[in-house]
Amino acid sequence: MASSTSYPSYKQLKEDFVSNLSGGTVSEIALVCAVAPVVSLLWSTLQARQSFFKPYTTLGFVVDFLLNVGALLLSVTLYSAVPILLNLLLLTAALFIYALPPNLSRKKPRLLPDAKSRAAASAGSLGVLSTKPFLTNYRGNMMVVTCxxxxxxxFRLFPRRFAKVETWGTSLMDMGVGSFVFSAGVVAARPVLKERADNKYIPLGQRLVKSLRHSLPLLVLGLVRFLSVKGLDYAEHVTEYGVHWNFFFTLGFLPPFVALFQSALRVIPSYAGLAVLLGVVYQIVLESTSLKSYILVGPRTDLISMNREGIFSFFGYLAIFLAGQDTGMIVLPRTLKARKSGSQWTMLLTLAAWSLGWMVLYHLSTTYKYGAGLTVSRRLANLPYILWVVASNTALVSGFGFVDAIFFPAFYNAHDSKTEKEAYEASTSRILRSYNRNGLVIFLLANLLTGLVNMTVPTLDVSPVATMGILVAYMAVVTATAVGLDMYNISIKL
Structure with a gap:
């Protein structure tokens, strides 16, 4: 007699495996995120004290990879239970290298005052905006961790508490999704600042047309991902974004909505104010209507209900994007007039103050004794999630910024574009610059390779040693592609 027992398919096992009901603690996730600026501290010590990455040799690339990729990989696998130990090991290495005698053999000869003025005149003047090294390090590290x-x-080696939470709670990957949007917002402040510097105002119609040009490639990628996931019967969680929605659609719809919000700046002249207002209004709607229950347990009967998580969480991601733009308005301007008086420290202290402010707002939204007693939900992208992501990212940007200002003050003292570019390249990792330069293309490649690995390897059955081997090889391919594009001076904008 045939057995009637039905066994779950491997796809179902994978879907159940990646499900995460509670997540990790905020402090634990903060310690894991802190590995990135600590790695930056170690890299900066090697470069500033020993000129280790100048010139950039094969050995330099290997060490660069071990630090900016390998250490981050260890933080989410072998050292995931003890991130504080990894941070202490990296700090100890940095202190040891700093204690060594500095390598002065590669220092540039000092120019006489007349020679300096002639060099500055021939090298080009500085513009209103600059590409800050610490932003490159921040965005590059964020891309590496995401990949x-x-x-x-x-893989089983990756802790379940780091995977995306089903409904309530915090996790590393929940932070990663929000960080991607926040980082995009920081960069989006650049055209706004240029517009203000040129004293121009672009009409809403032109702004929308321009934003749609940025949206179209992302929406096409979203459609391609949807078709490939459904066509290949790839394991997915419907409760993440919905039946048809995915993260590319969220990214694709951001530009036109941000363009619409530009008009609101005449009433509320602050991106941070708009972000908080949007987050508060969205949270009030969640709490005072049936929207929350509709998103979490409503039936999927039509196109909107099938994709309700992606559609309504978009408002939370839009608030995160606007908060990122506000951060960009702080850190991107050059402030030429105050360069000699340490304007970078004023900027960093301002950013640190904003970080503290966002933390206070997060605490008020989540504490029961003095605040609203709300719980973080990435699925809803509610107010606590918005504040958690923004507070964490502004703190991270501040951390990278302080490392940058301590070890590489030459960038902030440059008086011409050529000198500033040289200082920028000397104070940023080649790998992180490469990830930052073609971030969306590298993210797309990582998604394709992830699908390829999942279709060819039974990831749930792989041993820890084999898991590390696969992940190192995968990141080596992604990193080599990024660096290769940078070496050939190729920028692919989607």
Whole structure:
């Protein structure tokens, strides 16, 4: 007699495996996130004290990879239970290198005053905006961690508490999704600042047309991902974004909505104010209507209900994007007039103050004794999630900024574009610059490789040693592609 027992398919096992009901603690996630600026501290010590990455040799690339990719990979796998130990090991290495005698053999000869003025005149004047090294390090590290996690989450070595939470709670990957949007917002402040510097105002119609040009490639990528996931019967969680929605659609719809919000700046002249207002209004609607229950437990009967998580969480991501733009308005301007008086420290202290302010707002939204007693939900992208992501990212940007200002003051003292570019390249990792330069293309490549690995390897059955081997090889391919594009001076804008 045939057995009637039905066994779950491997796809169902994978879907159940990546499900995360509670997540990790905020402090634990903060310690894991802190690995990135600590790695930056170690890298900066090697470069500033020993000129280790100048010139950039094969050995330099290997060490660069071990630090800016390998250490981050360790933080979410082998050291995931003890991130504080990894941070202490990295700090100890930095202190040891700092204690060594500095390598002065590669220092540039000092120019006489007349020679300096002639060099400045021939090198080009500085513009209103600059590409800050610490922003490159921040965005590059964020991309590296994102690429690591989207594949690592499919292996048992990756802690379940770091995977995306089903409904309530915090996790590393929940932070990663929000950080991606926040980082995009920081960069989006650049055209706004240029517009203000030129004293121009672009009409809403032109602004919308321009934003749609940025949206179209992302929406096409979203459609391609949807078709490939459904066509290949790839394991997915419907409660993440819905039946048809995915993260590319969220990114694709951001530009036109941000363009619409530009008009609101005449009433509320602050991106941070708009972000808080949007988050508060969205949270009030969640609490005072049936929207929350509709998103969480409503039936999926039509196109909107099938994709309700992606559609309504978009408002939370829009608030995060606007908060990122506000951060960009702080850190991107050059402030030429105050360069000699340490304007970078004023900027960093301002950013640190904003970080503290966002933390206070997060605490007020989540504490029961003095605040609203709300719980973070990435699925809803509610107010606590918005504040958690923004507070964490402004703190991270501040951390990278302080490391940058301590070890590489030459960038902030440059008086011509050529000198500033040289200082920028000397104070940023080649790998992180490469990830930052073609971030969206590298993210797309990482998604394709993740799908390829999942279709060819039974990731749930792989041993820890084999898991590390696969992840290192995967990141080596992604990193080599990024660096290769940078070496050939190729920028692919989507």
């Amino acid at each position: 690591i996690c989207i594949l690592a989450v499919d």
